[in-house]
Amino acid sequence: MKVVLEGGTKEVKTVWMEGETVKLIDQRLLPDEFKIFSAESVEEVAFAIEDMVVRGAPAIGATAAYGMAQAKMLGRKMDVAASILKDTRPTAHDLFHAVDHMERAIQEGKDPVKAADEYARDITSRCKKIGLNGDKLIKDGDKILTHCNAGALATVDFGTALAPIRAAHRSGKEVFVWVDETRPRCQGAMLTSWELLQEGVPHAIIADNAAGYYMRKGEVNLAIVGADRIAANGDVANKIGTYEKAVVAKENGIPFYVAAPASTFDFSLSDGDQIPIEERNPDEVLFVRGKRIAPKDAEARNPAFDVTPSKYITGYITEKGTLSSEKLIILSE
Amino acid sequence: MKVVLEGGTKEVKTVWMEGETVKLIDQRLLPDEFKIFSAESVEEVAFAIEDMVVRGAPAIGATAAYGMAQAKMLGRKMDVAASILKDTRPTAHDLFHAVDHMERAIQEGKDPVKAADEYARDITSRCKKIGLNGDKLIKDGDKILTHCNAGALATVDFGTALAPIRAAHRSGKEVFVWVDETRPRCQGAMLTSWELLQEGVPHAIIADNAAGYYMRKGEVNLAIVGADRIAANGDVANKIGTYEKAVVAKENGIPFYVAAPASTFDFSLSDGDQIPIEERNPDEVLFVRGKRIAPKDAEARNPAFDVTPSKYITGYITEKGTLSSEKLIILSE
Numbered sequence: 001m002k003v004v005l006e007g008g009t010k011e012v013k014t015v016w017m018e019g020e021t022v023k024l025i026d027q028r029l030l031p032d033e034f035k036i037f038s039a040e041s042v043e044e045v046a047f048a049i050e051d052m053v054v055r056g057a058p059a060i061g062a063t064a065a066y067g068m069a070q071a072k073m074l075g076r077k078m079d080v081a082a083s084i085l086k087d088t089r090p091t092a093h094d095l096f097h098a099v100d101h102m103e104r105a106i107q108e109g110k111d112p113v114k115a116a117d118e119y120a121r122d123i124t125s126r127c128k129k130i131g132l133n134g135d136k137l138i139k140d141g142d143k144i145l146t147h148c149n150a151g152a153l154a155t156v157d158f159g160t161a162l163a164p165i166r167a168a169h170r171s172g173k174e175v176f177v178w179v180d181e182t183r184p185r186c187q188g189a190m191l192t193s194w195e196l197l198q199e200g201v202p203h204a205i206i207a208d209n210a211a212g213y214y215m216r217k218g219e220v221n222l223a224i225v226g227a228d229r230i231a232a233n234g235d236v237a238n239k240i241g242t243y244e245k246a247v248v249a250k251e252n253g254i255p256f257y258v259a260a261p262a263s264t265f266d267f268s269l270s271d272g273d274q275i276p277i278e279e280r281n282p283d284e285v286l287f288v289r290g291k292r293i294a295p296k297d298a299e300a301r302n303p304a305f306d307v308t309p310s311k312y313i314t315g316y317i318t319e320k321g322t323l324s325s326e327k328l329i330i331l332s333e
Numbered sequence: 334m335k336v337v338l339e340g341g342t343k344e345v346k347t348v349w350m351e352g353e354t355v356k357l358i359d360q361r362l363l364p365d366e367f368k369i370f371s372a373e374s375v376e377e378v379a380f381a382i383e384d385m386v387v388r389g390a391p392a393i394g395a396t397a398a399y400g401m402a403q404a405k406m407l408g409r410k411m412d413v414a415a416s417i418l419k420d421t422r423p424t425a426h427d428l429f430h431a432v433d434h435m436e437r438a439i440q441e442g443k444d445p446v447k448a449a450d451e452y453a454r455d456i457t458s459r460c461k462k463i464g465l466n467g468d469k470l471i472k473d474g475d476k477i478l479t480h481c482n483a484g485a486l487a488t489v490d491f492g493t494a495l496a497p498i499r500a501a502h503r504s505g506k507e508v509f510v511w512v513d514e515t516r517p518r519c520q521g522a523m524l525t526s527w528e529l530l531q532e533g534v535p536h537a538i539i540a541d542n543a544a545g546y547y548m549r550k551g552e553v554n555l556a557i558v559g560a561d562r563i564a565a566n567g568d569v570a571n572k573i574g575t576y577e578k579a580v581v582a583k584e585n586g587i588p589f590y591v592a593a594p595a596s597t598f599d600f601s602l603s604d605g606d607q608i609p610i611e612e613r614n615p616d617e618v619l620f621v622r623g624k625r626i627a628p629k630d631a632e633a634r635n636p637a638f639d640v641t642p643s644k645y646i647t648g649y650i651t652e653k654g655t656l657s658s659e660k661l662i663i664l665s666e
Binding site: 211212239241244251288290301302307 | 515523530537542581
């Protein structure tokens with residue numbers, strides 16, 4: 001992805017490996033500071049996933065792949081490393097997919113770093129295809145709603161939901177993006193807006209509450225979001241709030257697309273209610289950037305994801321084309 | 334309303350008059366500090382409304398009534414005072430209702446302070462009736478969703494949406510409240526939670542994004558919100574996000590009620606799309622309690638209210654009973 005640094009522009013990936021170190025853009029510090037986080041052990045890679053140095057299902061997958069490669073290089077037991085990595089966050093399917101993939105590759109005697117690099121390159125190439133496939137859905141002048149960050153930062157490069165927007169912008173279409181701030185962690189305001197600024201895509205941040213207002217006013221033509229896990233029937237687990245946006249989009253006749261690579265689909269689950277939903281620390285709701293926004297004794301609840309039933313989803317933008325829920329099965333092949 | 338102060342409990346109103354001073358709970362400082370704001374002129378009363386020392390349609394109405402009384406006492410021109418007060422916030426109907434009411438009362442030779450006191454007492458008595466009427470809709474064990482603050486702080490005492498909850502709690506019913514934090518200004522997290530804590534009502538603050546999650550999970554039995562202005566056909570302007578909650582509630586078969594006194598109804602408007610919607614400073618989205626949550630160059634949009642069409646509203650809890658949209662006309666009599 002493009003990153004504007006001291007006047008110049010640099011191409012940076014979300015995660016990569018240097019020697020025995022897993023390197024990550026530290027997303028906890030964005031948009032204020034652009035810094036690289038170095039993980040020297042599988043425990044530090046697990047910490048990076050858990051503490052959200054890195055987030056977004058495909059990026060978590062790539063990070064876990066590098067974590068497995070690093071563990072192998074450092075002589076750690078593969079089953080222990082796999083279990084430490086899988087124990088970080090329960091919802092993103094890519095995490096489990098990547099760890100299993102790396103265990104198989106290493107068992108088959110493949111070079112671990114090459115296998116992880118291949119996994120990461122593969123995600124990037126799938127995201128590029130998602131961009132090209134999604135670009136076909138975008139018309140000149142479209143106003144597009146997105147929720148959370150499903151950009152380059154959430155993948156390895158390019159993004160899922162942001163890939164079509166990036167492609168449309170680069171191909172010269174005028175697009176405008178409504179960026180849901182995405183409480184509680186504000187990944188929309190902090191990360192999606194940051195990525196769109198690097199890329200020069202016009203956009204406005206809105207409170208999550210305002211998305212429906214603009215939909216009803218006819219100022220949203222299209223909604224595109226990412227996914228953390230998609231069940232066989234097309235039900236989607238994604239950032240909390242996605243469900244509300246999808247229901248309101250349907251009510252207003254606005255096409256609502258989910259952009260995700262095959263690795264996010266979990267064909268072992270028949271529907272979305274089987275997807276485990278992570279409940280995170282209530283302090284993420286009670287504090288914003290270290291400032292308490294509630295009375296001292298107040299309590300909060302903090303589910304990180306919700307499930308959007310497939311009936312609200314117009315289509316799935318994948319590396320194999322934009323599919324209806326009935327056609328998703330081709331991704332399992 | 335009950336306020337817990339240094340161990341003891343005191344009864345305090347949101348706004349009242351002492352001599353020639355209009356006194357207000359400074360809601361900008363809650364929940365951290367409980368302080369009283371003194372307005373010595375109509376300009377200071379207008380500032381209090383504009384800067385949201387006081388907010389909530391009925392409370393804005395009462396404050397404007399006291400502002401008119403004060404202006405009369407200080408020998409200000411009534412038409413000038415009326416125009417200064419009306420020029421503060423465009424959406425709340427009670428503001429215009431209260432100023433017009435006071436102009437008439439003063440023209441008729443009534444004592445200005447007595448007239449304003451009567452106006453404020455009248456709101457309180459209507460809110461109490463709203464509480465008793467709404468209590469009938471609440472069953473023991475109900476989990477109730479509310480958005481923004483439509484409590485005692487938004488009225489003079491007791492509240493509109495919170496009045497039924499308060500009445501149910503005081504009558505011994507077990508109720509639990511899901512409190513939408515209500516970005517961008519977080520009146521749910523800051524004010525509703527504070528009021529419920531004073532009253533001892535069990536509740537949890539959630540990100541606005543999580544309301545749909547709990548609705549779909551069957552953990553919300555009932556939704557009650559307030560209103561800033563209601564058109565003749567029952568369309569409701571209320572805090573941004575209300576529309577989304579109402580659509581998702583309907584989708585999940587959850588009754589969605591609006592609680593408001595007659596002064597909030599504007600029978601001069603045939604539908605909600607005629608209600609002017611205030612767009613506030615984008616910094617309310619970009620900053621939370623003084624901390625920026627977005628990149629330096631990012632832009633934001635900040636509509637403060639949205640319109641919920643009457644088809645999403647189960648009923649209107651008023652001082653004259655809980656009415657369907659067809660029956661609202663009795664409030665104009």
